[in-house]
Amino acid sequence: MTLVYVHGIGNRPGRSYEAAARRREALFRRVLLPAAGLPDTPIVMPHWGCLTREPRWGLASLPHRGTERLGSDADEREALVEQSPSLLIVARQSVTDALDALYTLLEPRADDEHLLTRQAPVIVQYICRHESLHPHEPEHVRYPWLNEVHNDIEFVDRLVAEIWPPEGETLGAGDRIRDLFVSASRRFNPTAMVVGAGRRLVSANTALLLADVMQYTALRGTREQPGEVISLVARAIEEAAAPRVVLAHSMGGTIVYDLLSHYRPDLNVDVFLTVGSQVGLFEELSLFRESRPGEEAGQVPLPHNVRNWINVVDPADPLSFRVSPVFAGAGDYTYPSRAVWAHTAYLKQPTFHHRVGGRIAEALA
Structure with a gap:
């Protein structure tokens, strides 16, 4: 068996990515895989973020405090830092x-x-x-x-x-x-974080999401000539020993679904686990290669090469979407991370890994 992890947005090369990857892999090995009953499973983590283009001005287009205000200099919203839940x-x-x-x-x-x-x-x-x-x-x-x-x-x-x-x-x-x-x-300090740094963090992540989505859809290529990102992820899954578990976060889920449903329907996956992903929204907007815009509304069949599909949603994560109303046979599970920026919190929390490992064990039984 092999665990293939496909990351989401904003994973550019550098120390931050390397540190997060080490921490994530350690939690996979020490918590998730033992909970799944598979402690010695190989882990593969294709890094597709290194194939994306960097913003030319380093996201200088984001709003920041140096910009002249249209109204009064006193911004009352920035005063909301007195009290927050402990x-x-x-x-x-x-x-x-x-x-x-x-x-x-x-x-x-x-x-x-x-x-x-x-x-x-x-x-x-x-x-x-x-x-x-x-x-x-x-x-x-x-x-x-x-x-x-x-x-x-x-x-x-x-x-x-x-x-x-x-x-x-x-x-x-x-x-x-x-x-x-x-x-x-x-x-x-949730209140201060949301009003201050949290706002900048959300803006940066939203910008990177838009950048990665637009680049992926523009450069994903055709079935005969797939783009670099599709090719990299396809190789990682193809070379993985069966049974295959693919855990995909955020945009990673969108890429893997596109890959399995259109580019490589010959690749079989035993457990497809999407976390904080936009697959359901993309299908509602008919953005996948296999989407059929204009067809009468009805659930989309589960890809024949996917045995089990588990989707995890944090209600506080603005970038996570359900799949069960859209795809027949897919299952949604709620996981409240309680984090200010919930989108990146899942994979940092030991409890998440333990619970997901249990679901994988059930799916493979």
Whole structure:
């Protein structure tokens, strides 16, 4: 068996991409594949982002604070930074969501990345143990210590002590993870992030999405002469040993569906797993090579070479779309990442990998 991962928008060559790829692969190996019952599975990650064109002026066309305002100099929207929900409030609703939020906000150095991915299975085991012991109970029953903490730092301190008790931790792992989690908790300010940096992040990602979509559709080529991106991804899937699991994020799902439905219908995939993807929207707009504009509305048959299709949607992700109303036989699942910019949060969170691994195991059974 082989896991083929096809990335989404904005994955240009450089240190940021390499760091994210290492972290993602480590979570695949330590959480997702063991949960799927396939711990030694090879992983292939074709990098199609290196084939796209860079914006000539480095996205200088995005709005920024240096632009002269049309109205008053006092922008009231920028004042919305006084209060925001705390991490502890989130934890009292769901400790799992609070942990995933911390992982999403981490900015680790390379050596810390190894520590965090090594410890991800420990976190998953801790959460699963409490969920199985108290399956229908509120969080304060599952985790009685929540009643003893009063702010985000106390929450992090107690959480780390519960997961990595001093007498059981290895080589000070709990101390270092505590420092990383504290730094992440201080960045947990949803209101400020949305009003300020979050707005710029969304704009940049939207611009890269538009750029990648337009470049892909313009340069994808024909079945007889496919473009570079199609050819690269096709080779990765073709060379993968069966059974094949293809996990595609965002625009990656669109590329893989186009590939399997039109360019390479001879390639068989046992599990096609799309995450935060736009496949459903693209088919509604008849943008695929196999789309049939003008036909009477009705569900599109599942491609004959796809055995199982699992689609994951975060309700807070503006770039994720359902597929089950559009494609017969495809299944949608909701996963709330609780992240400010949800589109890139899925693959950073250990809980996501654990749950997806379980779905893969069910599909392959």
